[in-house]
Amino acid sequence: SHLRGYSSVALLARKPWARHTGTGLTVRRVVEADAEPLRAFLDEHSRRQPFGVVFDGATWQHRLQRWPGFGIESFYLAVDASGATLGCLAPWDRAPIARTVIESMPRPLNLLRRAYNGLAPLTRKPVIRIGGGACLPDVVLTHVCVANRDPSVFAALLDAAYRDAAATGRYATLSLCLFDADPLAAALEGYWHHRVP
Numbered sequence: 268s269h270l271r272g273y274s275s276v277a278l279l280a281r282k283p284w285a286r287h288t289g290t291g292l293t294v295r296r297v298v299e300a301d302a303e304p305l306r307a308f309l310d311e312h313s314r315r316q317p318f319g320v321v322f323d324g325a326t327w328q329h330r331l332q333r334w335p336g337f338g339i340e341s342f343y344l345a346v347d348a349s350g351a352t353l354g355c356l357a358p359w360d361r362a363p364i365a366r367t368v369i370e371s372m373p374r375p376l377n378l379l380r381r382a383y384n385g386l387a388p389l390t391r392k393p394v395i396r397i398g399g400g401a402c403l404p405d406v407v408l409t410h411v412c413v414a415n416r417d418p419s420v421f422a423a424l425l426d427a428a429y430r431d432a433a434a435t436g437r438y439a440t441l442s443l444c445l446f447d448a449d450p451l452a453a454a455l456e457g458y459w460h461h462r463v464p
Contacts, residue, residue: 271317271447274464278440278458282459285456292353334359355412356411356425359409369401371397371398407442408443425454
């Protein structure tokens with residue numbers, strides 16, 4: 268009874284008419300001086316989640332030093348006017364150690380994939396291929412922690428990470444995991460997305 272299910276969520280595109288959110292906060296990239304306060308924020312909030320990670324100094328340093336292509340500069344931080352941390356997340360291209368291969372898709376989702384691929388040249392994104400060992404060009408949003416599970420803070424973080432990832436032209440999707448009935452899910456309304464329970 269203490270556990271909740273979760274979904275893997277793939278963000279395909281931001282809806283052009285979606286409102287920008289996050290009034291009264293600023294989203295910025297993390298700098299080295301933020302490292303210890305960020306670790307403490309992650310530790311405090313992650314411990315409250317089912318199977319949350321304990322971010323002691325050793326675990327934190329292990330991730331920063333051992334995860335390929337991952338570092339303190341990977342993080343986005345949402346802060347209020349006083350500089351207090353409201354939330355964070357870190358996009359991570361995990362392709363050097365793990366890839367998602369799509370062998371087949373249900374018909375409705377495959378139609379969505381074809382529509383997406385048809386628009387790919389206009390949106391300057393890579394196409395999504397299936398079968399034959401084709402890998403999904405994806406960046407994973409890790410270390411998602413938001414104080415009070417505030418969806419407006421999460422939406423502002425998502426918007427910043429999505430904008431920067433889309434500008435690279437390397438990724439077809441951004442993916443993350445969300446718990447069932449998670450208040451953060453409201454932030455997904457601004458995106459075309461697909462959830463896999």
